[in-house]
Amino acid sequence: MYYTKIAYNFLIGLCVFILASQENLNAQIVIGAPNLGFSQACASDSFNTYSTTFVFSPESGLNASNQFSIELSDADGDFSNAIVIFTSNPGAVTTSPATLNFSLPETTAGEQYKIRIKSSSPAATSSSSVSFAAYYKIQDSPFTINNLVSTGAYCSGGSYLLTIDNPGNGSNDSPLNYPSLTFNWYKETGPTTSVFVAEGPSLTVSDEGTYFVETNYGTCTSNSFSNRVTISEVSSGEANAGISSSLGNPFCPAQGATTLSTLGGNSYQWFKDGVIIPGATDQMYQTTESGEYAVQVDLGSCSASGSIDLVSELFDATINVPEINTIEDGDTLFVELTTTATAPEFEWYLNDVQITGATETTYTASDFGTYKVVITETSGCMGSRELLFEVEEAVDPFPDVAQIPNVISPNGDNINDTWVIPTKYVSGTNTEVIIMTNRGKVVLQTDNYLNNWPEQDLNLSSINQIFYYVITTANNETRKGSITLVK
Structure with a gap:
């Protein structure tokens, strides 16, 4: 009986093991390599949705909690530090083939990316997709270099430094604001052709030519490129120093001051209408006024000068x-x-x-x-x-006063500032008016008095001054008296 019981337990365990093994075998699936719904991924803030389709088998092998995820390799196709860029909801995908949508991270930049598909229950991983170029164009608008000055010059045997402006001029969206970006510099070889020169946020130029820079978005077409700058070598004399206006020319003062910029040099001096502007000794000068502006630039063993007729658009x-x-x-x-x-x-x-x-x-x-x-x-x-x-x-210069005043206070307050006499003695009455100092010196003699004495500052001190008057009418009527001037 004892051995019979042992045999019975063994048979029960064996059955359980076989059933578990069979269930585990049934829980395996195979996932095919993902097919891409695109040839290259040029993402931006206005478009960042891509799709991939894959097959898996058997459908019955999926558990109800299964989730499919998409992994993105590095720019060289390596999945060692893969990034999960999409995960489905549990049990959301149950039939094959399946299509999933995903978005790219903002740091994506390279030509050899790959994706692969993973399942969670049961765990399985597909082989990788074909390689594809992928870039997230975090900055995709034109920007400026050289402060938007279209020319530059260096003395013979020297060089000229071109840099991306940061933050640039006006509404310039400088790509230097985005640390993940890289840049390629080019030199024009024809009206529509150019040759790659170097990488980096700046370029030291020692050859004449026209240069520009683009944000490195690889094979993805981009609007992130700079203005052109023509660089020349100066052997002697003066080069032409171009001047640009950040608000254009004509410019609108309502937008604030416009910034005038010239080519880079050792030192600068700005002029307006032929006159030196004191303190204007930087590469840039701000103004809200129209005028003929000029600049002299010291390049070391040579120099440059330029001018601009700056016009304001503000109405009259x-x-x-x-x-x-x-x-x-x-x-x-x-x-x-x-x-x-x-x-x-x-x-x-x-x-x-x-x-x-x-x-x-x-x-x-x-x-x-x-x-x-x-x-x-x-x-x-x-x-x-x-x-x-x-x-x-309007002030009546000849008010109708009754008496000849003997006190006035010429202090500029428009109250009793002048000696105002009755109208029968003023201009038009042929009356002679004489005013003398206390020593008899005549300070006023007229037959056309306008109620306007004193017209000049008498330098009144703290001591009141006394003058004397004699008024003689046409019929020899005479009036005499004194005038005291008080502060």
Whole structure:
């Protein structure tokens, strides 16, 4: 009985082992090499979706929890440090053939990438796909070198350094902002041909020619390339130093100052309209003004100079009244505006408060104060200008005063600044007016008095000054008295 029981247990164990082995055999699948739905992958932020199709067998070998994943090799096709770029949901893929979509990492850059497919339950790995070029074009727009100056020069026996601008000029998206990128420099050999020169973010040039640089995206067509720069060798005399304007020429001051740049050298001096600009001794100079700008560049054993006629696009505007205007109380002043602005808008202000409803090219001013009109160009350059003018109450030079004053205070406050006498003694009455110092020196003698004495600063001290007057009318009526000038 004992041996019979042992034999029975052995048979039971053997059956369990055979069943487990059979189940394990059934849990194996084979995955075919993935077929690519593309010849090369040129990804960017606007497009980064690619597909691959593969077969596997048997379908019944998949467990319900199985996930398929896609691994990406390095740029040389090596899977030692493969990156998983897609993983399906558990049980999502159950039939063969299967198609999966994936995206490339932003660091992808090379010509020999491969992918392979893996399953998780049961575990299996396909052979690799064919090689393909793949690049993620993280920067794919034109950029500038040499501060966008189209020329450069070096003295005979020397060299010239070309560099990618960072951050560059204007809206330039410098590729130097992306550390993973590499660059290839080229020299033009014809209108549409060029030859590779070197790699790197800069290039030292010792041969004349036209150079440019491209971001290294291999066989993927790219818009990440620079402007052309023509380099020349100077043996003696002066070379032409090109000048560029970062905002173009003409430029729009509403966008801020434009940056004038010239070729690289040892030292610089900028000029405006033939006059040295003090302190302008850098390779770049910023300005918001139009004018004839020039620069002298010291290249070492030779030199270069250049000029640019910089023109502003900001519109012109004028008004038909002077800066200071006087009107009588109750009168008005008609103001008319002329401008070259495109689609202009107008705002009128009195003492810095906007005048409601005043939005036309004309305005009739009736209040005293400081006026301002703001003209805004809403198309094109889209800048603004301000024009100012004042409206003051007209002062009556011959007010009807009853008495001859004996005290005045010529301190410039427009109150009792001059000696104002009754109208029967002023201009037009043929009355002689004489004013003397306390020592008898005549300082004024006229028969056409305009209520305007003293017209000049009398250098008043802390001590009040006293003058004497004699007024003689046409019928020999005489008035005499004193005038005290106080501070």
